[in-house]
Amino acid sequence: MTGTITFRRKAADRAMKWVFYLCAFLVVLPLFLIFFDLVIKGAKELRWSLLVDLPHPVGEPGGGIANGILGTVVITLLAMTGSVPVAVMSGIYLAEYGRGKFASAVRFAVDTLTGVPSIIMGIFAYILLVLPMKRFSAWAGAAALSMIFIPVVVRTTEDMLRTVPTTVREAALALGIARWKATLRITVRTAWPGILTGILLAMSRILGETAPLLFTALGNQFWQTKLDQPMAAVPLQVFTYAISPYEDWHDKAWAGALVLITMVLLINIAARVLTREKR
Amino acid sequence: MASRSGKYTRDFAFEKATAFFASVVLFLAVLLFAVLLRESLPALRKFGASFLVTGTWDPVLERFGALPFLFGTVVSSFLALLIAVPLSVGAAIFINEFAPPWLKAPVSLLAELLAAIPSVIYGLWGIFVLVPILRDLFMKPVTKYLGWIPLFKGPVYGPSMLAAGVLLAIMIIPFILSVSREVLATVPQRQKEAVLSLGGTRWEMIRIVIGQHCLPGIFGATILGLGRALGETMAVTMVIGNRPEISASLFQQGYSMAAVIANEFAEAGGLQLSSLVLIGLLLMLVTLVVNLAAKGILSKMVARASRGI
Numbered sequence: 001m002t003g004t005i006t007f008r009r010k011a012a013d014r015a016m017k018w019v020f021y022l023c024a025f026l027v028v029l030p031l032f033l034i035f036f037d038l039v040i041k042g043a044k045e046l047r048w049s050l051l052v053d054l055p056h057p058v059g060e061p062g063g064g065i066a067n068g069i070l071g072t073v074v075i076t077l078l079a080m081t082g083s084v085p086v087a088v089m090s091g092i093y094l095a096e097y098g099r100g101k102f103a104s105a106v107r108f109a110v111d112t113l114t115g116v117p118s119i120i121m122g123i124f125a126y127i128l129l130v131l132p133m134k135r136f137s138a139w140a141g142a143a144a145l146s147m148i149f150i151p152v153v154v155r156t157t158e159d160m161l162r163t164v165p166t167t168v169r170e171a172a173l174a175l176g177i178a179r180w181k182a183t184l185r186i187t188v189r190t191a192w193p194g195i196l197t198g199i200l201l202a203m204s205r206i207l208g209e210t211a212p213l214l215f216t217a218l219g220n221q222f223w224q225t226k227l228d229q230p231m232a233a234v235p236l237q238v239f240t241y242a243i244s245p246y247e248d249w250h251d252k253a254w255a256g257a258l259v260l261i262t263m264v265l266l267i268n269i270a271a272r273v274l275t276r277e278k279r
Numbered sequence: 280m281a282s283r284s285g286k287y288t289r290d291f292a293f294e295k296a297t298a299f300f301a302s303v304v305l306f307l308a309v310l311l312f313a314v315l316l317r318e319s320l321p322a323l324r325k326f327g328a329s330f331l332v333t334g335t336w337d338p339v340l341e342r343f344g345a346l347p348f349l350f351g352t353v354v355s356s357f358l359a360l361l362i363a364v365p366l367s368v369g370a371a372i373f374i375n376e377f378a379p380p381w382l383k384a385p386v387s388l389l390a391e392l393l394a395a396i397p398s399v400i401y402g403l404w405g406i407f408v409l410v411p412i413l414r415d416l417f418m419k420p421v422t423k424y425l426g427w428i429p430l431f432k433g434p435v436y437g438p439s440m441l442a443a444g445v446l447l448a449i450m451i452i453p454f455i456l457s458v459s460r461e462v463l464a465t466v467p468q469r470q471k472e473a474v475l476s477l478g479g480t481r482w483e484m485i486r487i488v489i490g491q492h493c494l495p496g497i498f499g500a501t502i503l504g505l506g507r508a509l510g511e512t513m514a515v516t517m518v519i520g521n522r523p524e525i526s527a528s529l530f531q532q533g534y535s536m537a538a539v540i541a542n543e544f545a546e547a548g549g550l551q552l553s554s555l556v557l558i559g560l561l562l563m564l565v566t567l568v569v570n571l572a573a574k575g576i577l578s579k580m581v582a583r584a585s586r587g588i
Contacts, residue, residue: 009480009483010480012480012482013480013481013482013483016482016485017377017481017482019369020369020370020372020373020376020377021373021377022369023365023366023367023368023369023370023372023373024369024370024373024374024378024386026366026370027366027367027370027390027452027456028386028389028390030393030449031389031390031392031393033404033408034396034400034401034404034408037404037407037408038400038404041407085300086300086303086304087304089296089297089299089300089301090297090300090301090303090304092297093294093297093298093300093301094301096297097294097297097298098301102298102301102302102305103301105305106301106302106304106305109304109305109307109308109309110304110308111570111571111574112308112567112570113304113307113308113311114570115506115566115567115569115570116311116510116563116566116567117509117510117511117512117537117562117563117566118510118512119510119512119537119540119541119559120311120315120510120559120562120563121311122540122544123315123318123540123544123555123556123559124310124311124314124315126544127314127315127318127556128310128314136545147307147311150304150307151304154304178289178290179290179293180289180290180292180293180294183293184293204395205395207397208396208397208398208399208400209397210397210398210399210512210513211398211512211513211537211541214541214544214545215544215545218545235397235399238399238400238403239399239402239513239517242399242402242403242406242407242517243406243517250407253403254403254407257399257400257403260397260399260400261396261397261400264395264396264397265392265395268392268395
């Protein structure tokens, strides 16, 4: 009797072990499939002209996504220029001074903004910038991306500053350094690699965002460097090509996706390497 | 003395400067709500609560109701949870309890990479790889033999509620997985050892410990995943079929709140624009409530763990 019970318990144990193995396998499987397809299908159209040429019309071979690459870089950097100071300074406020009702309100705002779906930020930028300016623009795209970027970086800055031991701050203050100088030169500098990692991770996230750009930056067939005009971006091109009915545009969508994932992962990995060195 | 007071003035100025930037963030959040509310007022005045239960979406007659989009968002998100939660929890248990040490870092790195892939790439992969696989290997055979069940009724197109649910599941797995791992890690080692020392098998240890300890945390992880799934736009737009219909069948095409905004916003005006903004506002409020709930549950969990219960 005890023998069968033990056997059943052992069998259940062994069976469940395989169930867990299977779960882990199924979780990583899509990643391999996605990367496999990206490389195989993306490589078909991946040639030099993809990176340096403008898009060609349907049916005309060749052509590239160069204007999209430029647009993605411009819009991302534009979004970050305004956001980094706001986000880092707010993070410093929350970590170093933030007590009381105002600080709780700011923290609540940051939590709220972090969870807002990215397409909502597109609506926000559309109403605030596209409607009054009466045209789609790189500015509006960058504004939408800023709204995604800021809360993430405020949070990581605060978290990273909190990992700096109080004793470090006290030691600096005991030496007679002014508090603002101690904060910037000692505390922030100690936490800087972590903060930079947060900035890079947030950058890699907004680099691939599509939804907030749909009706802000809109996309463009041609070169565009004026910031108050519609601007192309790689994610938008991937989307347009993917849902088009044309076979050769589908190939371009895969090639564009390969370029996009390369940009995203390079920054993502750079961010990770940075924290690893810190440890 | 003069230099000392100068030092404090600069301290004061620095603190106020950081506070100023913090107030910018607060202002942006308030502005976001205000702008969305103001722009959705015309639709809110015209349709009121009937907006939530009306199924028509007719730009020509200017009659708008959000029901098909609410339905699509809710069904695809819950379908995603149904698939993602068991898989993520299982994988988390594998990583924390079974995996050899050298495998832990790569597996969790891979899961994190899944989270870094832009959603438009998931959508692209969904259109050209996932949808054909699901259509030919799952939907067609199932509808052939089980088509009499409303849930699996044909005809099979490919883009469907099911495709959206599966793709969303793949996208939210990394989040549920990492939170589940943190939750599992809060279990005191001595409790696990206690079960094992009484002669329990590894599975019994997991079952008891999770039942005792981790269910609220896993629920929190689930709600967090829901918050992600509700607002996901591009991937869903690309595979859900974009047809504002309500069907009991998972194989039929549907629409979601985020998808209708993505598809119609750029060309909308007047009452249609206002209705789309109202859908956006609803989506934002729902995700906000869901995220706050998840945060509440998880922070309670962490507090409990730090007390060592």
